Amino acid sequence: MDSPFIYDKFVTGKNFIGRREDCIILENLLSQGEHVALYSPPKTGKMSLVQQTLFNMRIAGRRFAVGQFSMLNVRSSAQLLLRFGATAMRTLAQTPGEYAGIVAKHLAGTHFVFDQARYSAADELVSVGWELDRDDMKAMFRLPWALAEELGTKMIIIIDEFEKVDILDDGETVLDVLEEVIKEMRGSEPGCSFIICGSMHNAMADIFETRGRFHRLVEKFQMHPVDEKEIIDHVVRGFLSGGKVVERELLLGMCRLFKNHLWYINHFVNICDGLSKGYIVESTLMEALGCLLAVHEPRFMAMMSGLTVFQINLLQAVMEENYKLTSAPTRQKYDLSSSANVKRLKDALVKKEILWFDEKGEPVVLDPLFEYWAKKYYFEIK
DSSP states (O other), rough: OOOOOOOOOOOOOOOOOHHHHHHHHHHHHHHHHHHEEOOOOOSSHHHHHHHHHHHHHHHHHEEEEEEEEEEEOOHHHHHHHHHHHHHHHHOOOOSHHHHHHHHHSSSSTTTEEHHHHHHHHHHOOSOOOOOHHHHHHHHHHHHHHHHHHHHHEEEEEEEEEEEGGSSSTTTHHHHHHHHHHHHHHHOOOOOOOEEEEOOOOOHHHHOOOOOOOTTEEEEEEOOOOOOOOHHHHHHHHHHHTTTTTOOOOHHHHHHHHTTHHHHHHHHHHHHHHHHHHSEEEEHHHHHHHHHHHHHHHHHHHHHHSSSOOHHHHHHHHTTTTTTOOOOOHHHHTTTTTOHHHHHHHHHHHHHTTTTOOOTTTTTEESOOOHHIIIIIIIIIOO
């Protein structure tokens, strides 16, 4: 029987919990032709939100085509452009002849070609045999709008792990050209909307906030936390479907520990489900927590091993809720040296995606389970 607690893929329909208002807001933005940047730490529900929103739009009778690709393993701008083009073409074409026609019509005069041999050998829809230039980038980024206009269908392109653009040698040029194309094509009908996702929260914030990329061109979308009551109701229903019972007070403690992080919660209660036969007691939850920590502890240990002594000291100050990091007493207590060194340490922990500093300048640990593990087992905070 399928588990009611899904954590290995995105969810929609009855398995989608909370964020109904977020779905409405995202749907309105996409319906108006806006582009959206959606970034938060890994496994916090970005793709579930996107897919549920698209599901709602289809149910409402909206017509559109969707393409999706990830930049996780993209290492060059050429690889990015080929993947981008193939994604756009697959949404509206299916045969080699159609692919060749799209390249001949919409990418004429560029260094892109349709190579039948490459298509047969590697399923490569568009190929390049020369070094690409800025005009090639522009032509490729315009392609979704051209295809949408030709077929009279709005297009939505989902780009995942967008922060990887910064590892490209010419990443700034890619960003420049994409900005130009979005600005140029604004208002086109039926048009194209980008959903730009990223799981490296601080790296994405650097692109869209610190550096001000895509200012007034892309809407930065902030997901709201899921309400504790909705999470508890979801878990209670899931256990009841298997004839099991759990006290709501215990689940409240679970929500507080994981800070309403649904991926961790679903993984955790799935373990509980496997460990129990009827009434779920506190000892079962503690055993499940131990199992969950055993899965993630090697990752947490690797995170700590990658830090310098000074960075560990600053992280300990944060874990012990000493947030006045540049004050003399804090610097002396945790051996943080000068205020300038504290700033360097903060920047390093932000770059490593361990901390984030909110609008008040207060530190936030991005991973709630890592925070629990570090407090209890690494720093041994009572």
